[in-house]
Amino acid sequence: MNHNKRPAFDPTIAPEQGLTKDGQPLSYNRAPAPDLAPWIARLYVTKVAAPDGYTLSCGLFNDTACVRIQLAGAWTAETATGHEEFGQAALFFGPQSKRMPVTVTGSFISVGVSLRPGACTALRGPKLSDFIDRLIPTTAVAMPSDKVLSMLPPDGMPEDWLQTLESLIRRRVEHMEGALxxxxxxxxxxxxxxxxGMSVSEAAQLCGVERRKLERVANRDFGMSPKQVMRRARALDMASHLRGVADSDEGEEMALRYYDESHLIHEFTALFGMSPRQFVKAPQPILTLALESRQARRLEALKRIAPGAARPWE
Structure with a gap:
């Protein structure tokens, strides 16, 4: 299979933040303020213009818990607890173990903050293992939905929205006396x-703990076993490469984490519900936005690019 085939895109929608070299949609996403870096993984704003009544069928696949505020668009999601429908809403999404099918009708605005593993534990938030592949109103996690929505006017400026979200998290951190x-x-x-691609035993060694301790920490702070976390990370990197929102120099290395082509197809299909070939052929604008944001965060975390610097796919 040619992993470098240009991924399909949806010409019907127009992302306000522009497109990658491959025509994939971009969001406005950035690292948190330095004082919030231990708790916040990433912040993003997505504004997309679409024809009235146009329904975009796509998916979400995030490796972290997220607070998402949907300011425009009529959304649906297929979650572990069933079909959900919402318009303007402030929602807490647990991490996802596989692609979550979502649709949105009309133009949409989504603003969000993804939380680092361990942040929910430190800040006495939800128990992540109870929320894998689920979403609930933020009211259930001590952030009253109505209040959050009232702080983010739909005609506001993206950076103002993100600073408002940062101030909400900052207040929680202060309330918990900076628990890390x-x-x-x-x-x-x-x-x-x-x-x-490394084994769980090797990872435990690098973390300076016994394997059983790593398993306890991963189940508590990632909501799943270390093996599942690594498998998901491999698939998300590969998906980013296939969508053209990864550093193309890493493409071969990402593919070599799988024993062979059939291993890649099997693993990828189990997590994304489609083969890599189908994934390249189908427009995936919402999922691509999430993958791009994760890759930007990953490259910054690995010190490959400076925060705010141009990304290889732009």
Missing amino acids: PDPVAARFEEITFSDP
């Missing part, structure tokens, strides 16, 4: 970015 995530979770997260 477990350093084992932070180290394991780094490993999932740098080498998700």
Whole structure:
């Protein structure tokens, strides 16, 4: 299979933040303010113009818990607890173990903050293993949805929205007296970015703990086993490469994390619900936006690019 085939895009929609070299949509996403870096993974704003009544069928696949505020668009999601429909809403999404099918009708605006592994534990938020592949109103996690929505006027400026979200998290951090995530979770997260092909035993060794301790920390702070976390990280990197929102110099290395082509197809299909070939052929604008944001964060975390610097795919 040619992994370098140009990925399909949807010409019907117009992202306000522009497109990659391959015509894939971009969001406005950035690293958090330095004082919030232990808790916040990334912040993003997506504004997309679409014809009235046009329904975009896509998916989401995030490796972290997220607070997402949908300011425009009529959304649906297929979650672990069933079909969900919402318009303007402030929602808490648990991490995803596989692609979550979503649709949105009409133009849409989504603003969000993704939380680093261990942040929910440190800030006494939800128990992540209870929210894998689920979403709930933020009211259930001590952020009243109505209040959050009232702080983010739909006609506001993207950077103002993100600073408002940062101030909400900052208040929670202060309330919890700056309780930090477990350093084992932070180290394991780094490993999932740098080498998700390694064994769990090797990862535990690099984290300076026994395998059983790493398994306990991963189940608590990632919501799933270390093996599942690594498998998901490999697939998300490969998906980013296939969508043209990864550093193309890493493409071969990402493919070599799989034993062979059939291993890649099997793993990819299990997590994305389609083969790599189908994934390249179908427009995936919402999923591509999430993948691009994750890759930007990954390259910054690995010190490959400076925060805010141009990304290889732009």
